[in-house]
Amino acid sequence: MKDNFVSPLCYGGCMCGQNGCSSCGSYAGLMEQTAELLQTLRSAMYPNMFGCNLGNGARLRNAVADCVMRVLPDNYQEISDRLGDSLPDIKAALETDAQAGYEGDPAAISVEEIMLAYPGFEAISIYRIAHELYKMKVPILPRLMTEIAHRNTGIDIHPGATIGRYFFIDHGTGVVIGETTTIGDHVKLYQGVTLGAKSFPTNVDGTPVKGIKRHPDIGNNVVIYSGATILGGNTVIGDNCVIGGNVWLTESVEPGHTVYAAHAETRRRTVK
Secondary structure, three states: OOOOOOOOOOOOOOOOOOOOOOOOOOOOOOHHHHHHHHHHHHHHOOOOOOOOOOOHHHHHHHHHHHHHHHOOOHHHHHHHHHHHHHHHHHHHHHHHHHHHHHHHHOOOHHHHHHHHHOOHHHHHHHHHHHHHHOOOOOOHHHHHOOOOOHHHHHHEEOOOEOOOEEEOOOOOOEEEEOOOOOOOOOOOOOOHHHHHOOOOOOOOOOOOOOHHHHOOOOOOOEEOOOOOEEEOOOOOOOOOOOOOOOOOEOOOOOEEEEEEEOOOOOOOOOOO
């Protein structure tokens, strides 16, 4: 390593007291820089909502590159270009999410209100950006992004989760969506829903095995009411299901059924 090399991991002052160095590998300021990048990306997609219009040009891509290079110094420019190219698709997905929120909440007066005031939309919009970086195998930044959303909204979505379009989280506080969760289209969650792991296979040293399916699969046109907990990598909630409030599920539910907590009862749901 050259003596005059400035580590991309140093930002705004590192642990050894220098403003950028090659020895300490500090992540100082990375959370703040990531928050600024999220604001820039959301502004680029919706300048009338969140700020000035940087478009998909050099200024936007440079802002992405400046952040990515701190965790991925070898091919940050490629990642920046790919994320910039993906913004139209992210925006298109978010517009379906906002529409789902407007159509799904009788208290909503406009799509704009959903985008500006609803914590669920903020968490989903950050998740969709983070998920693109996760798919590109960018380290650290996707988790920082979704943790920023968690702090701001109380909604914890792992960037590795796979979520379809027309996704709406109403109220939102306390929602947890694990890394290997898959969610179809037209799904609505209420506050306090957990889509989590049931148990963890362990290595010989007792540590959890990583990289395996641990979280449930949720089909299309599913509603999950407040406080419901659905656990396990083999648990599948079929299309057109309703999961009632405070239900605890570790088994699959066939399509078209409604599950109630009060009597541990499953009923066939008629879909019109």
